[in-house]
Amino acid sequence: MSEQVDLAAHAAAAAFRTFAGSAPALRARLLRDIADGIEQLGDALIDCVQRETALPAARISGERARTCMQLRLFADVAQADAWSDERVDAADAQRAPPKPQVRSRLRPIGPALIFAASNFPLAFSVAGGDTAAALAVGCPVVLKAHPAHPRTARLVAGVVDAAIAACGLPAGVFALLDDPAHETGLAAVRHPAIKVGAFTGSQRGGLALWRAAQLRDEPIPFFAEMGSVNPVFVFPDMLRGNADAIAAGLHGSMTLGVGQFCTQPGVVFLVDDEAGRAFADKLAALVAATPAGTMLSPQIRASYMEAIAARGIAHDVRSLARVAVDSGQQAGAALFATDAETFVRRPDLAEEVFGPTSLLVMCASEHEFVRCAQVLRGQLTATLWLPPAAIGASSDLIWALEQKVGRIVFNGFPTGVEVGTAMMHGGPFPATTDCRFTSVGTRALLRFVRPVAWQTPA
């Protein structure tokens, strides 16, 4: 086991009692101080992220705003102790036998191991949503930096450390693991002092860590959010008069951030009629005109290029548009099409390709939408473009989708996940390892707590 992991985990365990016992207002202040500190880094942070991720400055400053908003929202929840779910069953001395008082509330589970995400260098990394959720409830955080943005990690970790010191909390409340090796992450998840884990990233990485968490002497809750294809169903009735706007919005959602979002719409179901084919043509034209973009890392780009090359030569799959690239750093958008029969038969077509590409599935009619929905595996989201009046008539499809997804988007786009009290960003396997939890929004705190009861005599 790496020495860094052992030191961090032991320091977290040593700090846990003080942190778990800290006043709600102090944890709220900690989160707000971190938000302030991130803002005070100013352009130095934007520059650092840009150098490490090739993301445009506007996107980074938007993500910074979201990160700070998230920290402050969770600070409010921490301050109000709004996550506590306190309950009391009163004693009754007259009952035979006398009934004791039972009081219970949610308490922090223990030191949390959190993995920074490649695609959110701020909002789901060192001081991102998972960290904010764990700190809000009093779990110390051991943070595995993402190898793609180590400097950003150290910069933000400095802010977190300073805020912890300013709040008079033990230094062990936060530790950064900056060793880039995968083995470091595995060693950390296996460390007996770690009591809960959270991850956002690839299915391969998420499953390896989740399995390691289950194989410990003491298995621990490990929440991995592993992305999905986020199916979109476009009803023919919606294309009358709205086709241009939907195509533009869908293209934007598909190519936003070079397609590197876990809510990127990877499969779009259309009816293969005149309007559907015209919509496909429109989308293909938009895709073909998309400027190539630089992906987050050479590995991510290599995986993307390999996946679209395979899709391009796949039997029964047509290539509708593909942006050529010459630079070894860039990736171009790509649009493919197939029919419902092929989609149902070939599970590989429902697998996520991380990047700016989608597969159009041309269905004989809306009725085929239900059949296609039924073969989907677990998803973060599903999107329906349909007239509100048609919702009742589409209950079969909506029911089928509810069994597969965490969030159903009506007449909108799956990207741009709102951070609020109601958001559900999770879903059945393999979108996540536990459909009962979310990694965005204030419900995300529930991943890091457990009920404890105290019983006293009547």
Place this chain on the structure above:
Amino acid sequence: MSEQVDLAAHAAAAAFRTFAGSAPALRARLLRDIADGIEQLGDALIDCVQRETALPAARISGERARTCMQLRLFADVAQADAWSDERVDAADAQRAPPKPQVRSRLRPIGPALIFAASNFPLAFSVAGGDTAAALAVGCPVVLKAHPAHPRTARLVAGVVDAAIAACGLPAGVFALLDDPAHETGLAAVRHPAIKVGAFTGSQRGGLALWRAAQLRDEPIPFFAEMGSVNPVFVFPDMLRGNADAIAAGLHGSMTLGVGQFCTQPGVVFLVDDEAGRAFADKLAALVAATPAGTMLSPQIRASYMEAIAARGIAHDVRSLARVAVDSGQQAGAALFATDAETFVRRPDLAEEVFGPTSLLVMCASEHEFVRCAQVLRGQLTATLWLPPAAIGASSDLIWALEQKVGRIVFNGFPTGVEVGTAMMHGGPFPATTDCRFTSVGTRALLRFVRPVAWQTPA
């Protein structure tokens, strides 16, 4: 796969949509009808349980009352939709970009596989707490009967079936698997139509099922409550004037139902001073005078006899009392003692022995209590006998115990788990497979639900 499993799981999946969409009042009526039906079985049920379990009639009628109370309490929660955790984040058309409305609530996960417990033929079997929790939220139930009480299972299943028919719900809302083979349970947990599982029983059985649930193509939440040793810490100050009452109560808790409760106190920590030794002698005298009892099944008795025989010849463990038995059906209570040094060194002494036996751990002082608490694995409960004024001075011990248990009992006994809104009957591994949930009380419903969000444009 057994045909019975396949039929039951498919029927449950087919019934799920109707049941998930049923009115809260209808699900409440279903639970109340089941409670009424169980009561209407009258003595026929008591006789049947008695023949199959050898439990005394008074215990069975007490358990029946608890079962019906549980069904009616969960009916109230179902009727009020009190588990829904509905949330709405309002839309904001003025924001750039416009903010959609996000609404979410908890929804049933899907068909639930529930295993009847050997030691609760009514309260944690066919229409027990797990079934009541799953039905309350709209999950159809596939129930694996316990091989030790098949007739009781069929009798109660008849009541459940009749209540479902009377409520006009599809028959697939409930199915009984009465094939006694372990393979039937494994086949059921592996069935793709099953979406969540719950079990109360041995660590061996629970772990086998939980692992099978994790190894599915689509892993599912599987909550196994696997019992624990429920440590009891008796502070010397409490023995002044109360020793007789505490010894009598502890003896009762230890031998209640021939010791066959998952909250049975299996390890008791005392200070090895004059008062502590006198207390041990008192307890030994009570244990020695305990009438032998018939255990739930020959297998359970065989395991118990083997475990206490091993403990009786273990190095550094003294036998303080042991009730001899001649009949091949009966089991006698047994009390052992060791010192803190030995307890800390030998993890096998902290393993559960299912039956009427406890191990006294004689500590040099109260300070050794903390050291002993730290080596414990996850527990359902821990009990402290200490003067209320001493709680502050015992914060090290209480903190150590909070990390290990789901419920801390002050000046009481761990058996007799109250069914209410605040109860936590769960705990860190290996007491259960997921410390974030309970299997008793209204929080138990949360094992069978997941959040789903609906997003609509501003």
